[in-house]
Amino acid sequence: MLEEARSIVTSTIDGADSELHKINKALHENPELGYEEHFAHQTITSYLSSLGFNVKKHAYGFDTSFEAEYGSGGRLVIICAEYDALPGIGHSCGHNLIATSSIATFTAAVEAMKKHNIEGRLRILGTPAEEGGGGKAKLIEAGAFPKDTAAAIMAHPMSAHQIFYKPGYYQGLAGLKLIASHKFKTEFRGKPAHAAGEPWNGVNALDAAVSAYANVGLLRQQMEPDERVHGVIEAGGTVPNVITDYTRMNWNVRSPTIERAAKLLARVKNCIEAAALASGCKLEYISSPTYLNLRANKTLCELYAQEMDTLGTKIQINQEKMMNASTDMGNVSHIIPSFHGAFVIPAEKDVSAHHPAFAACAGTDEGHKAALNCAKGMAMLALRVLVDENVAKRTKEDFEQDDE
The missing domain is CATH 3.30.70.360 (Alpha-Beta Plaits)
Known part of the structure; x- marks a missing residue:
């Protein structure tokens, strides 16, 4: 069943490439600050609605949050989407790519759930204002992340030199750790x-x-x-x-x-x-909301790396040292098992996230391709948590044993 699911995930994302690219470009060309992402909110929710999803706009009392869900019973997996930008330098953190990869992850995994009658619930959650506004911290307070959630999943674009001592061999990182x-x-x-x-x-x-x-x-x-x-x-x-x-x-x-x-x-x-x-x-x-350190879940990281390996993409599982940056996904990782990976996009050696030139990197076709490739692995990761009781159990055990 997993092999068939991989085929469905890949064909679904490849088939939606053109539409996803339009969304990616639209977000990139219209950067918005935290809690003001009205264009992004409308763009993403309109696309999901066009696919037949019942989208809750302005979810949990936030104008620019949204939520859509498929399935019933079983476990719940949440895919987090970010889409805010930075003042003056636009999407120099690449959140347009995060949104694109999360949308692709959600829609592809749902298609596999439909084809194989997979029990469980998959949810995409729009999380505004990651850049200092603590959107996820406030969404936690509003009840958007139930304590029994089996996993929360997302990934961030990075330049290779940000996350690797020896850039070149690996094309992404599973266990991103932030302070x-x-x-x-x-x-x-x-x-x-x-x-x-x-x-x-x-x-x-x-x-x-x-x-x-x-x-x-x-x-x-x-x-x-x-x-x-x-x-x-x-x-x-x-x-x-x-x-x-x-x-x-x-x-x-x-x-x-x-x-x-x-x-x-x-x-x-x-x-x-x-x-x-x-x-x-x-x-x-x-x-403002405090950002907790980001915890990496061993089981989720290893499974993601395995799935990406089937795509011919080499993923480093563990980060060699913590990166001196922060995210509100860290808050999520302290209440439920979480995966926050990183996918590499082309950038010069002196250009990294939050550098003004990184915004241009986030708008490239190569960056879009990397985001969709990452989405294929994340979609399979979500499915494996939903279908495999042992995976879900080990994921929870890793979360409970992690004392970082």
């Missing part, structure tokens, strides 16, 4: 005054922001090598002859585990609060 990240903004409020005439009557919020940035810069000398802190000044004043009374900063505090990230966050806040105290400014925090 935890606290995300928040700080607001400093001071008091305006004429910067030349009576600066002593002002309280300088820009001084607070600069001091906080410098304090954190000094802290980096005493941080672990695998930890990261970065911040930007989003609002820094208006004109130089007026003491700045308001500044706003945006921060990420990252560490391999959420426990270590919490300890680092406390140290970073000391740096920020010292700046407020020294400048005399009032300080307020604006918190």
Whole structure:
């Protein structure tokens, strides 16, 4: 049955290539920020509806989330789709390719379920605002990921040098591991005054922001090598002859585990609060959803690599070291068994995800081909979780035993 299912998955994805390419190009050419992905939402849900799926638009109370499901009884597998972009640099994280691969995964696996009367439920879930907005974290709170879900599945495009020490042999990675990240903004409020005439009557919020940035810069000398802190000044004043009374900063505090990230966050806040105290400014925090570290499920990773091998694609199972980036899929991986792989798309050695030039890489025909190839493996992975009790059992055991 598996061999026949592979044939159905491959023929379904190959047959839909043209339509999927249109979707991919449309998303790439119309990048949208988190929670504002209205074009992507309409484009994807219209396509799924045209295939006969009953699509729930604006799912779980989010304007740009959606959900479609096929099947009944048995186990539930969720395919996650991302489609938001980055400010100013568009799809430089390749989420247009993520959406394309997830749509292909869902539709192909459903076709195999129909042909073989496979019991179970397969769901595609639109997850907005991965880029800092914590869409999946909020969807978890809204109940979009039931605790008895057998697996959640997705994959991300990467440049080869991002994930491999020796690029060239492998064409993808099964067990992507990313670190935890606290995300928040700080607001400093001071008091305006004429910067030349009576600066002593002002309280300088820009001084607070600069001091906080410098304090954190000094802290980096005493941080672990695998930890990261970065911040930007989003609002820094208006004109130089007026003491700045308001500044706003945006921060990420990252560490391999959420426990270590919490300890680092406390140290970073000391740096920020010292700046407020020294400048005399009032300080307020604006918190965003925390991203937990991404856990890799051994069984799911090995099965995906096996399936990709049947396609002639060599996949590295385990990442040699954690990558210093974060995703809200990490939150999902802490509540249900999850697969978050990576497929390689062509990129120069100095170009990686979040580099402005990576957006062009995500729009290439080669990138599209890699996304669909990955989808063939993910569709089979979803089917194997649905049909094989032993696979589902081992997947759950791996999830429960993983203490990362």
